[in-house]
Amino acid sequence: MASVSKPIPSVTPEMAGFYEGTRRGQLMVRQCEGCGELHFPAHSFCSSCMSARAKWVPVSGRGEIYSYNIMHQVYHPGFATEVPYAVVVVKLEEGPKFVSNVVGIKPHEIRIGMPVEVTFEKMSDDVMLPKFRPRAT
């Protein structure tokens, strides 16, 4: 039986700048042009100052594991061969949190506070997906 692909995110107009960045190997977050706050993902206005103007800016791609779970149930056939797999929340050095996966490590080796850095996985011609790998401090 042919394996089913994982879901590929839609490159919507509000997220286009994010995927342009990932194709260049850069992790991007949203910066409010009113107050300078950093956000992720894109919202239609800033929750601090209500400004509707924001731009995509690159961040270091470094952060640490803020929390995680280990998914044992198959919610989508694209993940059927991977269970159990971990989903993590990475707190970026610059502040925003990012839901992702960690590569190069087994799910049960993940610890909160573990330092990680971004890496990219090609999903399609349009979508390079940011993931994270452990890094030395």
Place this chain on the structure above:
Amino acid sequence: MSTDLRAKCAIAGLGQTRMGRNFDHQSATGFAAQAIDLALEDAGLKRTDLDGLLVNPGLTWPDATMASFSLQQAMGLRDLTLSATMNIGGATAAAMIMHAAHSIAAGMAKVVACVFADAPLKPPAPDQAKTGSAAAYGFARGLNAAYGQFGVNAMYAFVAQRHMHLYGTKQDHLGAIAVAQRQWANLNPAAQFHDTPMSMADYHASRWVVEPFHLFDCCLVSNGGLAVIVTSAEQAKTLKHPPVYLLGMGQGHPGGDPVDTLVSGAPLAKQIAFKMADIELKDVNFAELYDCYTFTVLVTLEDYGFCKKGEGGPFVENGTIGPNGSLPVNTGGGELSSFYMWGMSPVAEAIVQMRGEAGRRQVPRHDIGLVSGNGGILSTHSTLVLGASA
């Protein structure tokens, strides 16, 4: 905050359909109508006595944006003076009861039905793994789905894992809550897990859904409907059952990032509700706490102040919340072992206890009961303080 509403209104009727794998109706609307009729009968009232209808539609209501309107049409209810569809997740049930009480106290309605119904289970087989495009999953248009993050279990798991990291909360602590509630369910003939004992070893042996949640950490998704009738205290005294007085009511919605919501909206909601009821925590005889997960109970116990922040684990360790414990919690088995009707599950059990109709699981003191509702990954919260006397 005005305390004018203390004991001005009461719950006079309770109606619940058969829960769980119940396929008596094809849709939530049918379960809702059945639950309201049962609640009216329980109160000794008729459909024509209703002038208010508040609906929390759940996930499968056919036309959820106008649920109260569609239910009114379906039931042939005429000349209502209060109607609304409400949704703040599991905090809605208590919030509907507050809205009913406000309207009754203001003279804008006299007899209000508050109902939750849902029909997520489909015969003959439950849904298999979901398919479809990532866009269907929302949030950054499918980005979470690309990482395999699906559903509410996975979101609560993030928060539970933070709690375990920061406070040393153990898997056994979550297990102690599951085991205690199963003990209560074994005393409740209406519970889906009646007559099905569970030990800590059984808990650990149950399959993982999303770590740190085993199957028995998660609520029992159910078909059914549950309704209550709210009226003035004066009118309630003339009806079939002793009134269950609404002594205090409050809401609290902290906002912010759900992953950081280690303190729920309970402290804010409690402050308002307890002041209105003029009670302190030590006055509470039993608590029916929203339990979509074992972890929710643990956080809620901390946030009402039954123990300090971070000490929910040790608090539940030695049978504190089970039968014969010092604080009876979720005395019907709760949403983990009895049935999941969002915030209506804890409301219903509190009414049964307060009326003294709980049979083998009846708690000895039931003058003042605490009910909590929670939604939005611990981001919405509502509190009711119920009293057997005004």
